[in-house]
Amino acid sequence: MQLLLERPDYDYFLRGADGRHALVNERTLHASFVLSPAALVEQWPVTDVARMTPADLEPLLRLAPELIVLGSGGAQAFPPPEVQAACLARGIGLEAMTNAAAARTFNVLASEGRRVVAGFVFPA
Numbered sequence: 001m002q003l004l005l006e007r008p009d010y011d012y013f014l015r016g017a018d019g020r021h022a023l024v025n026e027r028t029l030h031a032s033f034v035l036s037p038a039a040l041v042e043q044w045p046v047t048d049v050a051r052m053t054p055a056d057l058e059p060l061l062r063l064a065p066e067l068i069v070l071g072s073g074g075a076q077a078f079p080p081p082e083v084q085a086a087c088l089a090r091g092i093g094l095e096a097m098t099n100a101a102a103a104r105t106f107n108v109l110a111s112e113g114r115r116v117v118a119g120f121v122f123p124a
Contacts, residue, residue, distance in 0.1 A: 010037035010110055014118075017103040019074020022120055029120075036063045036117045037110040047124040049096065052079040054086035065117035067093040067109065071102030073121050 012035055015023040021030050024040060034041035041059050046052055049072040060068050068087060070079065078084075078096045087094040097105065099120055109116040 012037060012040050013110065014103040014107055017071060017099040017120060019099060020122065022071075022099065022103065030122060032119070032121045034059045034063070034117065034119050035106065036065070036115075039063055044119060044121075046119065046121050049073070049077040049079050049121050052083045054083055057083065057086055060117045060119055061090070061092070063117045064115060065092055066115040067095065067117075069102045069105050069109070069116060069118040070094060070096040071099035071118060071120040072096050073099055073123065076101075 012024055014035070015025075017023070021028050022033070023029075024033075024035065029042065031042065032044040032046050034044050044059060046056050049070065057068075072078070076096065076098050079094070084094055095105070102118055102120065106116055106118040
């Protein structure tokens with residue numbers, strides 16, 4: 001059997017993530033970041049999903065998503081209701097899950113050509 005490395009047709013892809021780091025393309029990131037298929041925003045100041053505010057969504061919303069995948073770290077956590085409401089008011093879905101699950105979900109949605117944006121949270 002012949003194995004071929006197939007590269008996605010978008011700029012940024014995740015090779016994996018957990019509660020301490022993520023591998024974006026060939027770079028290991030240890031701080032919270034925002035990712036779309038076409039953009040990487042490093043040093044996102046969020047370090048705890050439970051303490052997010054609607055203003056924390058701005059870097060994600062600027063990328064015009066139809067869906068936001070929120071990686072909450074090594075364990076699943078949910079943002080406050082006002083953060084979820086800010087997305088719903090704009091007609092944008094918000095799904096919170098562990099970083100590992102968010103990485104897999106992001107890759108599937110990006111490969112389908114969806115307008116997905118992910119935020120990955122790591123503790124300070």
